[in-house]
Amino acid sequence: KRVHSGVHAMVVPGSTAVRRQAESEGLDRVFRDAGFEWREAGCSMCIGMNPDTLSTGERCASTTNRNFEGRQGRGGRTHLVSPATAAATALAGRFTDPRST
Structure with a gap:
C-alpha cells in the first residue's frame, strides 16, 4: 500500500535513539517505500x-x-x-x- 496521492505524509522520530532503532529494524525503508518522507529526529510540524x-x-x-x-x-x-x-x-x-x- 502507498500514501494516498492527495496526502503529504512524513515520519519524524521523536529522538535520535528511536530513529536509529527504527532504521536498524528496516522501518525507514518500509515507510519510504510506502511514500512517506523519513525525517531527522526532533520537531517538525509539532511546533x-x-x-x-x-x-x-x-x-x-x-x-x-x-x-x-x-x-x-x-x-x-x-x-x-x-x-x-x-x-x-x-x-x-x-x-x-x-x-x-
Whole structure:
C-alpha cells in the first residue's frame, strides 16, 4: 500500500535513539517505500516554527501529544490520533479507523 496521492505524509522520530532503532529494524525503508518522507529526529510540524506548517484549511492527523489552535499553522486543523490511525489515514486519504482497513 502507498500514501494516498492527495496526502503529504512524513515520519519524524521523536529522538535520535528511536530513529536509529527504527532504521536498524528496516522501518525507514518500509515507510519510504510506502511514500512517506523519513525525517531527522526532533520537531517538525509539532511546533510550527519551520516551513513544516499547515496552510489555511489543511488538516493534519498528528501523533504529537499537544494541540491548540494554530499550533501547526494558522488556519490549519490538527487532529491528535494514534500512530495506527495516522498511518491508515495517510493511506486512505481521509480519517480512517485502522481496524476497518
